[in-house]
Amino acid sequence: MLEIIPVPILKDNYAWIIALPNENIAYVVDPGEAAPIIKVLNQRGLSLKALLITHSHRDHIAGINDMLAYENVPVYGPISAKIPEITHILHEGDKCTLSTKTSGVPPIVAQIMETPGHLPEHIVYYINHPIAGDHLLSGDMIFSSGCGKIFIGTPEEFSLSLSRLARLPGNTFVYGAHEYTQANLKFAAVVEPENIDIQVKIKDVNDKRAKGLPTYPTTIAIERHTNPFLRCGHADVIKRV
Numbered sequence: 001m002l003e004i005i006p007v008p009i010l011k012d013n014y015a016w017i018i019a020l021p022n023e024n025i026a027y028v029v030d031p032g033e034a035a036p037i038i039k040v041l042n043q044r045g046l047s048l049k050a051l052l053i054t055h056s057h058r059d060h061i062a063g064i065n066d067m068l069a070y071e072n073v074p075v076y077g078p079i080s081a082k083i084p085e086i087t088h089i090l091h092e093g094d095k096c097t098l099s100t101k102t103s104g105v106p107p108i109v110a111q112i113m114e115t116p117g118h119l120p121e122h123i124v125y126y127i128n129h130p131i132a133g134d135h136l137l138s139g140d141m142i143f144s145s146g147c148g149k150i151f152i153g154t155p156e157e158f159s160l161s162l163s164r165l166a167r168l169p170g171n172t173f174v175y176g177a178h179e180y181t182q183a184n185l186k187f188a189a190v191v192e193p194e195n196i197d198i199q200v201k202i203k204d205v206n207d208k209r210a211k212g213l214p215t216y217p218t219t220i221a222i223e224r225h226t227n228p229f230l231r232c233g234h235a236d237v238i239k240r241v
Helices: 035-044 064-070 155-166 181-191 196-210 220-226 235-240
Strands: 003-009 013-020 025-029 047-052 075-077 095-097 109-114 123-129 133-139 173-176
Touching: 003 035, 003 173, 013 035, 013 173, 025 035, 035 064, 047 064, 155 220, 181 196, 181 235, 196 220
Parallel strands: 025 047, 047 075, 133 173
Antiparallel strands: 003 013, 013 025, 095 109, 109 123, 123 133
């Protein structure tokens, strides 16, 4: 019913393809480079329906025009002068319907959450579905055991955005936009050297990277135990920092 496919692009980015195999359609999140994404779409026989953008950094939008040359589709995203290609501006509480309702199954819908801190316009896409499950396309807000940098924003804004995401259901799968997990875990282990969950995750992540596999998806539950930026209120973190 729903498959979310990682596409490694540029140096360490991921674009994500939200695929609905039953309908042979797909949505692409943050096309920073078009050619690898188009290759996967063609290999899978998927028809591109729309582009979903989280924010205006070039490594998330540089492939938009090439994607539109491949297939002229709607472009959804936040309001930003740096993304004139957007045809559908999204705000907090908006919804993107990704599938049609068939055979009594509810449609798959991506809910929009505004998450300033990295950039003022940053948004994330959250899918909450009784059959397809919970999925968060988190852009540069939450990474596996880390988070994005503050470019235009305040620590207070970023903290509030992270806190909102941390309250999502623990079984929510998280798909970040960068493969920074090994470096993030080195920092996490310094902050909490006695955290067993971090040690277990380090082994798992190192095994995956040794095999050339992505470290995503992670889950909100895993991040609550291994991401220092979601654990700022934890006594051990406060004491160490």
